[in-house]
Amino acid sequence: MMMKNGEGETLMTSSVSELIQEKALFFYKFLRSPRQVGSVTPSSKILAKAMVGSVSWDEVNSVAELGAGTGAITKYIQTAANADTRVLLFEKDPALYRELRFQYAQYGCYRDACRLQYVMGQEKLEQLDCVISGLPFFNFSQTVRNHLLDEIIASLKDGGLFIAFQYSRQMKKQLAERFDIDEIKFVPLNVPPAFVYVCRKRGTH
Numbered sequence: 001m002m003m004k005n006g007e008g009e010t011l012m013t014s015s016v017s018e019l020i021q022e023k024a025l026f027f028y029k030f031l032r033s034p035r036q037v038g039s040v041t042p043s044s045k046i047l048a049k050a051m052v053g054s055v056s057w058d059e060v061n062s063v064a065e066l067g068a069g070t071g072a073i074t075k076y077i078q079t080a081a082n083a084d085t086r087v088l089l090f091e092k093d094p095a096l097y098r099e100l101r102f103q104y105a106q107y108g109c110y111r112d113a114c115r116l117q118y119v120m121g122q123e124k125l126e127q128l129d130c131v132i133s134g135l136p137f138f139n140f141s142q143t144v145r146n147h148l149l150d151e152i153i154a155s156l157k158d159g160g161l162f163i164a165f166q167y168s169r170q171m172k173k174q175l176a177e178r179f180d181i182d183e184i185k186f187v188p189l190n191v192p193p194a195f196v197y198v199c200r201k202r203g204t205h
Contacts, residue, residue, distance in 0.1 A: 063131070066134065074100070077132065088128075089108065113148060163197065184198070
């Protein structure tokens with residue numbers, strides 16, 4: 001359907017306005033809690049696609065996104081996942097959490113990624129096929145890092161994927177101790193540039 005110039009300009013203005021508001025909100029959250037947020041701006045489209053594109057979505061029945069933030073990656077998960085894929089979102093910040101619950105009412109939305117196993121019990125999910133993370137692991141204490149990684153490993157099926165972006169390679173050693181690292185993608189066109197770790201849970205049998 002053809003769109004009149006005035007309508008097109010209105011939609012474009014609205015999209016730009018929403019993007020500016022999203023970036024402003026994210027920057028405000030970063031200033032208040034830099035260790036929890038980890039970046040001054042939401043993940044770029046290129047980074048989101050690099051993460052979501054690492055998954056064979058036809059084989060995914062259940063997935064969790066940790067640190068969903070403004071939904072910069074969530075919207076690509078929504079597009080890529082099957083209609084019946086179970087999706088769990090985790091976001092600690094109260095305002096971002098409320099917005100996620102509003103925007104993605106069809107998904108389970110929770111506050112604390114450290115309670116991943118508990119939430120799965122509530123949702124009657126035995127295992128996940130994939131965990132996607134935007135959490136700034138290196139900003140956390142080693143105790144919190146260990147707990148999060150233990151929760152992730154316990155939640156994944158054998159061979160399940162853990163895909164996380166970080167702003168350095170400092171987590172490589174810890175991840176390699178717990179997972180098989182299939183690939184590390186460098187995404188220079190992100191602010192700041194990011195590394196995407198594509199990890200796989202080792203078989204236990």
